[in-house]
Amino acid sequence: MNEMEDKPIKVLLVEDNPGDARLIREMLSEARSAQFDLKYADLLSTGLERLAAGEVDVLLLDLLLPDSHGLNTFARAYAQAPEIPIVVLTGIDDDTLAVKAVHEGAQDYLVKEQLDGNLLERSIRYAIERKRAVEQIKASLREKEILLRELHHRVKNNLQIICTLLYLQSGYIKDKEAFEMFRDSQNRIKSMALIHDKLYKFKDLGKIDIAEYIRELATDLFHSYGVKPDGIKLRINVHEVLLGVDTAIPIGLIINELVSNSLKHAFPDGKKGTIRVELLRSVNENSFTLIVGDNGLGFPKDLDFRNTGTLGLQLVITLVEQLKGTIELDRSRGTEFKITFSEVY
Ligand SMILES: Nc1ncnc2c1ncn2[C@@H]1O[C@H](COP(=O)(O)OP(=O)(O)O)[C@@H](O)[C@H]1O
Ligand SMILES: [Mg+2]
Known part of the structure; x- marks a missing residue:
């Protein structure tokens, strides 16, 4: 036999x-x-x-x-x-x-x-x-890796299609506010598509090189808001960090909201300034600090950032809770959000 x-x-x-x-x-x-x-x-x-x-x-x-x-x-x-x-x-x-x-x-x-x-x-x-x-x-492990990469690739493609559909639809909008809502939705979906893009390209399957991701995401957003080269500057300081998808998706969305806000609200009427994104790993390896800040006109004094009644910051608060993290706002120089979190499993 x-x-x-x-x-x-x-x-x-x-x-x-x-x-x-x-x-x-x-x-x-x-x-x-x-x-x-x-x-x-x-x-x-x-x-x-x-x-x-x-x-x-x-x-x-x-x-x-x-x-x-x-x-x-x-x-x-x-x-x-x-x-x-x-x-x-x-x-x-x-x-x-x-x-x-x-x-x-x-x-x-x-x-x-x-x-x-x-x-x-x-x-x-x-x-x-x-x-x-x-x-x-x-051999069976290799096969599963290939399948998983293929899956991330397809998820990315589908999210990109949704983005394109929103973009095409927004071409018919006359109202400025509605148009901006469509742009915000596109950017949120794009920030997730970018995660899946990184997931299938990275050698270590299931991990995302978050430094590379942040650079690309922020650059995309500057593009989306049509920032002129001599207008707002971008400063990025990110430790080499690998995050799993369950952490990377919420972090990507949070960065998307906060950087969008700085671009949208901090420098009205073509004012110049700097937007800063930092992601630092603490000594105990597993905990991280994310800082997104700008030196613009400052967060409105009469507004409680935990209770704005608007979708963007509401989303940020919910995502921070989902990560079991903390969030603080420093208004001493412009607007600076500081978020601490650990990798979720
Ligand atoms: N970086 C910032 N600089 C100044 N104001 C800000 C900043 N971020 C947020 N805000 C204020 O907080 C409000 C709520 O933000 P958000 O919930 O993201 O809603 P939206 O961006 O759609 O207005 C904004 O309308 C703006 O007034
Ligand atoms: Mg917003």
Whole structure:
């Protein structure tokens, strides 16, 4: 029933001691559970050549060879053929070394003095099966990663389509206030689309390089509000931070609202100034401070920012709560919002 039972298992033995090699050949020729087709190399270099040529199901590897010693021998063989199961076969009875070898990817570690035919046979067959299972899991993981990237790509495309539809529709609006509402909605959706854009492009799946995201988001917003090059300046100071999607989406939306507000309200009548976005990681790695501020005309004195009755800041307050974070407003120099939060899981 098992294909191994009909087809001989191709074993490559790399061993410089002819006595040990003969012993192993005898053990394998007497094996009952499978047929073994043994090839032999007495140097690591010839062993590597045979590995490169293919046609090997399993590698039996001595660590002490004329041209290589210790775990380095294993590392070189593994690098040559990471998909081939390797059973280390050595005279060195050393537990620490054995654990290290297995940790680095060896399937087994056998000590020559304790070797017998049954043990060798079983070790080889298990090594092949285990390696096969691991390769299958790896392949299925790669497949899921590809699917997930594809999914983020599609979500991004769909959000972009919604954005375009809103944009086209807004072309028919005569009322300035309604037009601005449409623009706000477009920017909110764009800030989410950008998250999915970053998600499928980033090497570390599921994470977002938030520094890059903030730069792009803020630049997009300046564009959207038609800021002139000599008008409002943008200063960004962001630590290299990777955030998961559940944190990045609310943070993206918060930044979108606050930067939009600075662009919309802080510098009326073409006044000049600076908008600042900072994201700093605290010493305890897991907590962050986000600052969005401007040196414009200042937040209205009679307005409670937690209770404006307008959608933008209401959204910000709700998102900060969702992140279990805190928000403060400093009105001493223009308008500065300071938000602290931790990564949510
Ligand atoms: N950076 C800022 N500078 C001055 N005023 C601001 C600033 N941010 C917000 N405001 C004031 O807070 C109000 C509420 O903001 P928001 O809830 O985002 O609604 P909207 O932006 O649609 O007016 C704004 O209308 C504006 O008067
Ligand atoms: Mg607003």
